[in-house]
Amino acid sequence: MSIKLxxxxxxxxQMVTDFADKxxxxxxxxxxxxxxxxxxxWDDLVNTGFxxxxxxxxxxxxxxxxxxSSQTIYDLASRNASVAFTLEGHYxxxxxxxxxATPALKETYLPQANHRIFGFAxxxxxxxxxxxxxxxxxxxEGNKWILNGNKTMITNGGLAQVYCVLLKTAPMELSCFLVDEDMNGFKHGKxxxxxxxxxxxxxxxxLEDVVVSEEHLLGKIGQGVEIGDNAHYDARILMGAIAAGITQHALTIAVDYAKKREAIDTPIIQLHSIQTKITEIAIAKENTQLLYQEAAKLKEAGKSYAKVATMAKxxxxxxxxxxxxxALQVLGAYGYSKEYPVEHLIRDARALQLAEGSLEKMMIEIAKEVVNEGEE
Ligand SMILES: Cc1cc2nc3c(=O)[nH]c(=O)nc-3n(C[C@H](O)[C@H](O)[C@H](O)COP(=O)(O)OP(=O)(O)OC[C@H]3O[C@@H](n4cnc5c(N)ncnc54)[C@H](O)[C@@H]3O)c2cc1C
Known part of the structure; x- marks a missing residue:
């Protein structure tokens, strides 16, 4: 761990690692x-206060x-990425x-976030x-807003009960509204x-003619892009933590297996080619961890963290x-089998190149920041 807690x-x-192990x-x-x-x-996650x-x-x-929170997400993701991913969407x-949100909306909805799941659409x-x-x-319409439309690919969609939804309020204007699954006209899809x-x-x-009061507008009219970007940057710190967690999970499995598996009368951990793979995994984990922890530190210090958070993800x-x-290669054919957990780590990790901004869009964002810095 490179950060001082x-x-x-x-x-x-300590509590989270005990919970995650057990x-x-x-x-x-x-x-x-x-x-x-x-x-x-699920009950344990809610009751323990996650x-x-x-x-x-x-x-x-x-x-x-x-x-x-990023440490917690890492601790969970190094045992199962999905548990961490659900919490990331909520956080x-x-x-x-x-x-x-306005003070009144916070008063109504934030206490509910202890037991109801939130999602960003x-x-x-x-x-x-x-x-x-x-x-x-x-x-x-008057002092109400009428909401209509379809949002898809929402993390926790179906499980979440409260959503922040980006909606057009003018042809080139997005605003963000808080919507509750209990509202008339709200439906979960596939x-x-x-x-x-x-x-x-x-x-x-x-959303089919969902009626909400003005109170349900987050920020100001037209602030939707800013809120969406902000949600991305916050999420990217946690996505970096999930990536580091998956990498640690791969490391644990590869090392355990390589110590036990024998080839040419010696455990394969003694082989240079296996050690190289294990070293690459360990370096990747440390690098990812340094990036998301740096982004978290910048955020807590009130400094700009978008670039480093995007780099972490x-x-x-x-x-x-x-x-x-x-890790799959270290396990040989067993790594390619569904009987071992490595193959699903690849499938889980792949999601991180799409959710919260595609890899291509992130590269463009980082390049813009770097070029601007170069001009300063
Ligand atoms: C596991 C998972 C969870 C998700 N959770 C959420 C969520 O909680 N809320 C939510 O709203 N969405 C969520 N998404 C959707 C995710 O944000 C989108 O998949 C992502 O924004 C890309 O949009 P798209 O899939 O429609 O691809 P498109 O926008 O159609 O892009 C297709 C391809 O073109 C590339 N591309 C598009 N535009 C550009 C550009 N300007 N420059 C360069 N390349 C470009 C993309 O990178 C991609 O490779 C989730 C997706 C996944 C896989």
């Missing part, structure tokens, strides 16, 4: 096969910062409600990257048949896929 963060880290690790393969979390694990981790104490949460959405069937091409809209992160449902929602998402592939 406070005493309460150390205690949290309650999450043994279920890793089952979660992938069943495409769901067992009910008991949902309220980043909520201030005044809303019934534990009040931890991003350094602690980044709660962060936007905290930052942009931007993507539409016709595309995710081009947000100005979206068609779902909000129209003002779950995507994705290849990885199988415990986390990713699905669609429909961009680098980490590719490094995790490569690391899982190295």
């Amino acid at each position: 406070t005493q309460s963060q150390v205690m949290l880290h 309650e999450v690790k043994p279920l890793d393969m089952l979660i992938d096969k069943q495409r769901d979390f067992p009910k008991k694990l 949902l309220g981790l980043v909520l201030p104490e005044e809303y019934g949460g534990a009040g931890f910062d991003t350094i602690a 980044k959405t709660v962060d936007q409600v905290l930052k942009y 931007s993507t539409e069937p016709q595309g995710g990257s081009n947000v100005m091409g979206h068609t779902a809209k909000a129209v003002k 779950r995507e048949e994705f290849i990885g992160m199988n415990g986390t449902p990713v699905g669609e929602i429909f 961009s680098y980490g998402s590719r490094a995790a896929v490569t690391a899982a592939d190295h």
Whole structure:
């Protein structure tokens, strides 16, 4: 660990690793096969307070910062990435409600974030990257907003009960609204048949003449792009932590296996070619960890963290896929088998190159920042 944790963060880290070893690790393969979390694990996550981790104490949460939440996400992801991915979707959405909602909306909804899941809905069937091409809209009638449209590929879609939704309020203007599944006209749609992160449902929602008060607008009219970007940057720190967690998971499996498996009368861990793969995985884990921890530190120091957070996800998402592939090779044919957990690490890691901004879009964003810095 390259970051200095406070005493309460150390205690949290201890609690989370104990929980993850006891309650999450043994279920890793089952979660992938069943495409769901067992009910008991879900109840345990809620009852242990994982949902309220980043909520201030005044809303019934534990009040931890991003350094602690990213550490927690890493600790969980190194046992099962999907559990961490579900919490990441929740935390980044709660962060936007905290930052942009009116005091009255916070009073109503933030205490609920301790037991109800939140999700952030931007993507539409016709595309995710081009947000100005979206068609779902909000129209003002008197002091109410009428919401209509379809959002898809939402992390926790179907599981979440509260959504922050980006909607057009003018042809070239996006605004963000808080929507509750209990509202008239709200419907959950199908779950995507994705290849990885199988415990986390990713699905669609429909809004058909959903009526909300002005209170449900987050920030100001036209602030949707800013809120969406902010959600991306917050999420990318946690995605970096998931990538590092998957890479650590690959390392653990590869080292354990290589110590036991024999070839030419010696454990394969003695072979230079195997040691090289294990070294590559270990370096990738450290690099990813340094990046997301740096981004978390910058965020908590009130400094600009978008570039480093984007680097954490961009680098980490590719490094995790490569690391899982190295681990597969260390396990030989068993690595290619569904009887061993390595293959699902590749499928899980692959999601990180799409969710919260595609790899291509992130590369463009990083390049812009770097070029601008060069001009200063
Ligand atoms: C596991 C998972 C979870 C997700 N969770 C959420 C969520 O919680 N909320 C949500 O709103 N969405 C979510 N998404 C959707 C995700 O944000 C989109 O997949 C992503 O924005 C890309 O959009 P798209 O898939 O429609 O691809 P498109 O936008 O159609 O792009 C297709 C390809 O073209 C490239 N491309 C597009 N535009 C450009 C450009 N300007 N320059 C260079 N290349 C470009 C893309 O990189 C991609 O390779 C999730 C997706 C996945 C896989």
